[in-house]
Amino acid sequence: MPEIRLQSVTKIFGRKVEAVKDLSFIIEDGEYVSLIGPSGCGKTTTLRLLAGTIIPTHGNIYFDDKSVENLSIRDRNIGFVFQHFAIFPHLTVWENAAYGPKVKGRKKSEIDSLVEHALKAVQIDDKAELYPPSLSAPDWQKTALARVIASEAKVLLLDEPLGALDQKIRGEFQIFLRDLVKNEGLTAIHVTHDQAEALTISDKVAVMNKGRLVQLGSASDLIFTPNNIFTSFFVGESDFLESVVIKDRETFAEVRVGQSTIKVKNMGIARGKRAVVAVRREFFKVHKYEDKIETDNFLPGVVVRDQFLGLLRRVKVKLENQQIVEIKIHAKHPIRFKEHEKVKLVIDPASTRCFEYPEAGVASALEM
Amino acid sequence: MVKLELDNITKYYGERRGVENINLTIEDGEYLAVLGPTGSGKTTTMYLVAGLLSPSEGRILFNGEDVTKEPSEDRNVGFVFEEYNLFPRMSAESNVLFGPIVKGLDLSDSRQVAREMFSLLNITGKELNFPDEISGGQKQRVALARAIVSNANLLVMDDPLRALDAKIREILQVELRNLVKDLSLTCIHATHDTQEAMRVADKIAVFKDGAIVQFGTPEEVYNNPVSIYVAKFLGETTELEGTILQEKNQSFLIIEDIKFEIETDLKHGTKAVALIPAELADIYTLSEREKLNYDNIIEAEIISTKCVGEFYDVDLVAFNQVIKAKELIGKNVPLTEGSKVLFATDKGDFRIFPVEEDEKDEKEI
Structure with missing residues (x-):
């Protein structure tokens, strides 16, 4: 089964539109990888490059060390599932699944056993004789998946496969899809605009922006140890x-934020350098300024707004350096903060990330 | 600048009901969110306010004055649609200046206002770009600038952020509210997204099947949903069934041999449905029991947990029921599958409804 390797892949449309730039990463055999990023980030282009419907302008793609230059689309052993169910409405579920092996010229008995296995795997064997128009949306997608499995594809490419399903069904289908991919030993690459879906379903998630790979990691890598500002x-x-780094010797560095000094994770930024400390909005703890607390790792500030959102509360706080930060706290946090109230924002150094200050400013690193 | 009133507004499309008997007042400078699923009458309401549709019955009042018969162009309403509806062959600036030009306003003044709008909306530099050269978020900002630039004092937005990626949506929600408040506009914003409604609005009107089922501040609606429909629409919940026990001025819900303290006026012995919003189902380790201050604490087992960004979605099992919980990721609870934990709630966390209402509600949906 294939390992897929992209090596410095660039795709330019027309003369100048660089959809994907210098993309290099490896998808291991049997891995479930999702691609996420803002619209126009290159995730769909990447999927099309893997599918072979477009070819790289520069760089190369390897399936098990075989360059795709010498590998026809058919020999890549790929199956697709799109948001809008590409199945034949005039064929039954069984006939749809049998299409691939038939085209490949398989014997009748082989086709029967491949289709039987595929329909069982996607749990639609009880609807084998039905036509797609009489099926529900999830069953259309199951039919599309059955067709991929019956065709003995080893790589499954999914483009917003759950896009047309209701929110409630999506959750269940995510688990179903992941189990299916794992049980069938497929390698899956899944494009989605839904972060929660990507984080739930995948072994690894690739974050893309402006045609480049920003970070490839597990859900917990991306949430707890992002390695860049974006x-x-x-x-x-x-x-x-x-901030500015003022001590850089220990596990924790000391940085100056406005008039205050706080400890943050030492990520190798040298003393005297400007840095950007990233803190997840859920990781701040907020206390009234006069409260005695056990740590001195906090930033003082003034409450701008304490907004109740049911699901949680968002508290906006203006720091001494006039920067406004927003933190998320439990809806039932015992204190309701008033406007202009002085507070301490406690920061757990272990939960912070500390990045080099981008030359063009923080906003430049966030451009999408 | 404008107080908007809908007085018993009804709109039928032939036989089909768009909205029926809508009564609504939006104070001057207030931001109202119209919240409901597809087909609940949100868009009809937006079109009626903007004058793009006429009501079958009822009156629309701006500052107490009946404008029901006034055409859209005389109402001074800025309209933003889900699909930006920009003129594709005009630059961003020309799109924004279209209204003022048609209205014959002073062009140099309007240019000045347009420039300020571009700056306020962080799209300075995009003036000469055509719509297909800018991102979805930028297009919607241009549409907003266009809606506001010709002295609109009422902003009507029909699910304006729906087509955008989650991240841009989140950013624009904050920008939208700030803009509306900075310019002291009155605003009515339709959305199907509860968090969006709560984030932007001063008041929320919850729609169902062409009628308003609840109206109030985000906090009022969230804390006291009037029906199972509203409670479920607001977010993920755990649904439990039990019997009410009234005892010494305290109320309880009895489920099997478990007794939850709740708040309710329902009579002793009533069969009731309780909904617990997932975010209010709190989880603690067993060793924390002593220091917890909750009305109800029971033991439960974690059966599944997944991290979906800001929350862990956790499924618990206790007394043969699956309980859905959401825990902010900053909290230090080891959430491993199979571990025994404490499931803690306060009496105010339960949304209690008599069972009959539940059945009626299900049929209506």
Whole structure:
């Protein structure tokens, strides 16, 4: 089964539109990888490059060390599932699944056993004789998946496969899809605009922006240890504190934010350098300023707004350096903060990330 | 600048009901969210306010003055649609200046206002770009600038952020509210997204099948949903069935041999449905029991947990029921599958409804 390797892949449309730039990464055999990023980030182009419907302008793609230059689309052993169910409405579920092996010229007995296995695998064997128009949306997608499995594809490419399903069904289908891919030993690459879906379903998630790969990692890597400003911003929500490193020796570095000094994770930024400290909005703890607390790792500030949102509360706080940060707290947090109230924002150094200050400013790193 | 009133507004499309008997007042400078699923009458309401449709019955009043018969162009309403509806062959700036030009307003003044709008909306530099050269978020900002630039004092938005990626949506929600408040506009914003409604609005009107089923501040609606429909629409919940026990001025819900303290006026012995919003189902380790201050604490087992960004979605099992919980990721609870934990709630966390209402509600949906 294939390992897929992209090596410095660039795709330019027309003369100048660089949809994908210098993309290199490896998808291991049997891995479930999702691609996420803002619209126009190159995720769909990447999927099309893997499918072979477009070819790289520069760079190369390897399936098990075989360059795709010498590998026809058919020999890539790929199956697709799109948001809008590409199945034949005039064929039954069984006939749809049998299409692939038939085209490949398989014997009748082989086709029967492949289709039987595929329909069982996607749990639609009880509807084998039905035509798609009489099926529900999830069953259309199951039929599309059955066709991929019956065709003995080893790589499954999914483009917003759950896009047309209701929110409630999506959750169940995510688990179903992941189990299916794992049981069938497929390698899956899944494009979605839904972060929660990507984080739930995948072994690894690739964050893309402006045609480039920003970070490839597990859900917990991306949430708890993002290795750059964009990931901290795009996956979940973070506040960014502009600071200067004043001590860099220990596990924790000391940085100056406005008039205050706080400890943050030491990520190798040298003393005297400007840094951006990223803190997840859920990781701040907020206390009244006069409260005695056990730590001195906090930033003082003044409450701008304490907004109740049911699901949680968002508290906006203006720091001494006039920066406004927004933190998320439990809806039932015992204190309701008043406007202009002085507070302490406690920061757990272990939960912070500390990045080099981008030359063109923090906003430049967040551009999508 | 404008107080908007809908007085018993009904709109039928032939036989089909769009909205029926809508009564609504939006104070000057207030931001109202119209919240409901597809087909609940949100868009009809937006079109009626903007004058793009006429009601079958009822009156629309701006500052107490009946404008029901006034055409859209005389109402000074800025309209933003889900699909930006920009003129594709005009630059961003020309799109924004279209209204002022048609209305014959002073062009140099309007240019000045347009420039300020571009700056306020962070799209300075995009003035000469055509719509297909800018992102969805930028297009919607241009549409907003266009809606506001010709002295609109009422902003009507029909699910304006729906077509955008989650991240841009989140950013624009904050910008939208700030803009509306900075310019002291009155605003009515339709959405199907509860968090969006709560994030932007001062008041929320919850729609169902062409009628308003609840109206109030976000906090009022969230804390006291009037029906199972509203409670479920607001977010993920756990649904439990039990019997009410009234005892010494305290109310309880009895489920099997478990006794939850709740708040309710329902009579002793009533069969009731309780909905617990997932975010209010709190989880603690067993060793924390002593220091917890909750009305109800029971033991439960974690059966599944997944991290979906800001929350862990956790499924618990206790007394043969699956309980859905959401925990903010900053909380330090080891959430491993199979571990025994404490499931803690306060009496105010239960949304209690008599069972009959539930059945009626299900039929209506």
